[in-house]
Amino acid sequence: MDYEGYFRDQLDALMGEGNYRVFADLERHRGSFPRATRHGGEGTSEVTVWCSNDYLGMGQNPSVLAAMHEAIERCGAGAGGTRNISGTNHYHVLLERELADLHGKESALLFTSGYVSNWASLTTLASKLPGCVVLSDEMNHASMIEGIRHSRAERQIFKHNSPEDLDRRLSLIEPGRPKLVAFESVYSMDGDIAPIEELCDVADAHGAMTYLDEVHAVGLYGPRGGGIAEARGLMDRLTVIEGTLGKAFGVVGGYIAASTALCDFVRSFASGFIFTTALPPHVAAGAAASIRHLKTSQVERARHQENVRKVRARLDAIGIPYMPNPSHIVPVMVGDPVKCKWISDILLDSFGVYVQPINYPTVPKGTERLRITPSPLHTDADIDHLVSALENLWSRCALARAVA
Numbered sequence: 203m204d205y206e207g208y209f210r211d212q213l214d215a216l217m218g219e220g221n222y223r224v225f226a227d228l229e230r231h232r233g234s235f236p237r238a239t240r241h242g243g244e245g246t247s248e249v250t251v252w253c254s255n256d257y258l259g260m261g262q263n264p265s266v267l268a269a270m271h272e273a274i275e276r277c278g279a280g281a282g283g284t285r286n287i288s289g290t291n292h293y294h295v296l297l298e299r300e301l302a303d304l305h306g307k308e309s310a311l312l313f314t315s316g317y318v319s320n321w322a323s324l325t326t327l328a329s330k331l332p333g334c335v336v337l338s339d340e341m342n343h344a345s346m347i348e349g350i351r352h353s354r355a356e357r358q359i360f361k362h363n364s365p366e367d368l369d370r371r372l373s374l375i376e377p378g379r380p381k382l383v384a385f386e387s388v389y390s391m392d393g394d395i396a397p398i399e400e401l402c403d404v405a406d407a408h409g410a411m412t413y414l415d416e417v418h419a420v421g422l423y424g425p426r427g428g429g430i431a432e433a434r435g436l437m438d439r440l441t442v443i444e445g446t447l448g449k450a451f452g453v454v455g456g457y458i459a460a461s462t463a464l465c466d467f468v469r470s471f472a473s474g475f476i477f478t479t480a481l482p483p484h485v486a487a488g489a490a491a492s493i494r495h496l497k498t499s500q501v502e503r504a505r506h507q508e509n510v511r512k513v514r515a516r517l518d519a520i521g522i523p524y525m526p527n528p529s530h531i532v533p534v535m536v537g538d539p540v541k542c543k544w545i546s547d548i549l550l551d552s553f554g555v556y557v558q559p560i561n562y563p564t565v566p567k568g569t570e571r572l573r574i575t576p577s578p579l580h581t582d583a584d585i586d587h588l589v590s591a592l593e594n595l596w597s598r599c600a601l602a603r604a605v606a
């Protein structure tokens with residue numbers, strides 16, 4: 203077989219569809235989020251990032267950076283092993299306590315990323331519980347889908363955010379079988395939020411466990427940043443709450459929070475937990491500082507929501523369509539992969555505005571979009587500039603349509 207030829211053909215096909223991914227080569231600047239230097243092309247240029255998942259700019263927060271520096275000075279660079287073999291550092295233990303407290307659970311367990319936490323936890327729970335059936339929301343993230351698939355447990359996909367469909371499906375499963383309902387709170391691409399209470403009511407009525415991915419909500423919602431379940435007073439209704447340290451907390455890593463027995467079970471059986479080097483101690487120290495900060499400070503959350511409102515109001519005023527939702531995500535709908543990339547390229551090259559195009563397979567074909575994530579650190583001048591750049595491009599698109 204011509205392996206190289208095959209790889210090139212597949213990549214050419216992606217390019218032909220407009221779905222080939224080009225990474226922006228950025229150098230973030232400490233202390234001036236959301237600014238970054240972009241490398242490549244004819245040299246470098248300064249850009250304002252409008253699509254970061256460092257939602258609150260905590261990756262630049264002085265208390266987070268100080269904690270990381272201090273931990274590097276004390277412990278050095280890496281953890282030095284898996285959690286079982288010399289890699290458990292006191293910073294990991296402290297962080298797990300901080301996370302358990304954040305979610306009002308007995309325990310928490312750290313993973314190297316949110317992806318790995320979903321994959322490893324769902325694989326382990328669904329494969330080890332004898333005869334387990336997993337009920338998975340149809341819009342669940344790839345990490346959950348892959349974990350469930352890998353478990354080889356029976357899987358049912360319920361209609362997105364539908365307690366009725368969940369109830370119907372659970373009613374058809376033999377009552378004595380273990381059941382696990384897996385869903386997210388904030389769905390990252392459309393920004394809609396699950397009816398957590400109703401889904402928990404249905405799960406409880408059928409004796410099912412619940413697994414909630416709060417990756418796009420932790421740090422951002424709830425009086426202590428515990429996520430949507432905290433904001434709605436529902437944390438005790440969930441069997442497992444899963445989150446990331448890489449988005450609103452600004453560092454990297456993932457976790458589950460649950461009962462001591464469940465965390466110990468995953469700790470003892472999950473290959474994705476056992477057979478990998480632990481997070482560097484300074485990463486754990488930085489994440490713990492970030493969580494501690496957001497447990498008490500409301501400033502970041504308040505200003506974040508205010509900037510989201512401002513961006514939406516300005517888009518409304520100039521008639522740029524975005525998908526309405528109750529969260530902080532502003533999906534500006536384009537509906538065509540080539541046009542989406544074209545708009546994103548011009549925003550970057552001519553206006554210094556960086557919004558990555560979101561194309562298939564991240565979103566379904568025909569729903570390509572610019573996923574804008576305002577942060578508390580964008581200024582009013584940044585918002586003015588973003589909106590006028592988008593207005594300029596939208597009028598160019600309208601002109602092109604009129605001429606065609």
Ligand SMILES: Cc1ncc(COP(=O)(O)O)c(C=O)c1O
Nearest residue numbers: 315316317343345390417446448
């Ligand atoms: C819903 C959801 N869960 C899990 C993850 C994975 O988290 P991490 O980026 O920490 O691996 C993501 C990543 O974007 C996500 O959107």
